[in-house]
Amino acid sequence: MIKITPTIRLDIAEIQFTFIRSPGPGGQNVNKVATAVLLRFNVAQSLSLPEEVRVRLLSVLANRLTQHGDIIIKASSFRTQERNKQDALKRLQELLGRAAIPPKKRKKTKPTYASKQRRLDTKKLHVKTKSLRRRRPGKDE
Numbered sequence: 096m097i098k099i100t101p102t103i104r105l106d107i108a109e110i111q112f113t114f115i116r117s118p119g120p121g122g123q124n125v126n127k128v129a130t131a132v133l134l135r136f137n138v139a140q141s142l143s144l145p146e147e148v149r150v151r152l153l154s155v156l157a158n159r160l161t162q163h164g165d166i167i168i169k170a171s172s173f174r175t176q177e178r179n180k181q182d183a184l185k186r187l188q189e190l191l192g193r194a195a196i197p198p199k200k201r202k203k204t205k206p207t208y209a210s211k212q213r214r215l216d217t218k219k220l221h222v223k224t225k226s227l228r229r230r231r232p233g234k235d236e
Contacts (some may be wrong), residue, residue, distance in 0.1 A: 097184065099191045105143045110187070111135040112180060117171040131171035134183040139164025144191075152194045166190070 097105040117131035138144070138152050138160060153160070160166055170183035206214075 097188060099188055100195045103143070103145065103148065103191070103195055105141075105191065109136060109141055109143060110184075112183075114176055117179075130174060130176050130179060131169065132176065132179040132183045134168040134170070134180075134187060135165050136168075136187060137163065137165050147197070148191070148195050151197075152191070155194055156190070 097107060097110075099105055111134070113133040113135065114129040115131045115133055116129050138149060138156070141149065144152070153164070156166060166187075168183045168186050170179040170186070172182055173179050
């Protein structure tokens with residue numbers, strides 16, 4: 096079990112790991128050893144996630160999910176499979192942890208008296224500027 100929040104725990108069986116060859120420098124080992132990790136987690140069908148967190152994740156991560164509702168995280172920063180696996184799990188935990196926090200409700204506020212006055216003053220100034228540009232009938236130019 097992976098701890099996301101004090102109340103949410105993720106079953107490790109719901110996560111699939113695939114090891115692939117890591118791009119970039121690595122000497123002779125780079126073409127032989129599959130050290131990079133592809134972590135695949137199905138958000139849409141997960142039984143560990145509460146419904147509200149699942150819905151929030153599906154909306155927030157809509158552009159990162161596959162058609163089947165999988166999120167894919169690729170980790171290739173380190174030279175060993177184990178460290179890349181831990182990095183991918185950590186990134187998944189952070190993603191799920193951020194989605195577990197409910198967004199704050201917006202409190203409606205009214206504009207202050209001073210802000211209303213400032214707005215009216217700028218409107219008056221704008222009207223005055225425009226009126227000075229206007230042609231006056233009966234005046235010769």
